[in-house]
Amino acid sequence: MKRFFYSWVILSFVFAFLLSAQPGLAASSKSRYYSGKVVSLYKGTLSVKGEKGEIMYFAVEKETVYTPQRQPRVGERVEVKYVFRKGYNVAQEVKMVPVKKQK
Numbered sequence: 001m002k003r004f005f006y007s008w009v010i011l012s013f014v015f016a017f018l019l020s021a022q023p024g025l026a027a028s029s030k031s032r033y034y035s036g037k038v039v040s041l042y043k044g045t046l047s048v049k050g051e052k053g054e055i056m057y058f059a060v061e062k063e064t065v066y067t068p069q070r071q072p073r074v075g076e077r078v079e080v081k082y083v084f085r086k087g088y089n090v091a092q093e094v095k096m097v098p099v100k101k102q103k
């Protein structure tokens with residue numbers, strides 16, 4: 001009887017731990033957006049300078065989608081859809097944004 005009780009208590013703790021860890025995993029896979037001008041694109045890393053002058057770095061993978069289907073050039077405005085995975089910002093989609101002409 002004691003053996004069954006201890007097994008049930010351990011199983012309950014494991015189950016409670018797994019339930020409490022689930023929201024943290026879901027939050028890290030949420031897509032985010034960042035826009036600005038391309039500073040550099042070098043060996044799987046995309047650097048983008050935002051409106052306030054801060055630079056964010058993104059890992060670029062084979063699965064990264066470019067719209068239109070080409071890599072951006074330095075100085076070009078982009079909008080990056082990314083996720084935070086394993087300590088890195090990983091770009092999922094890089095969309096080139098046309099600059100609006102002033103009248």
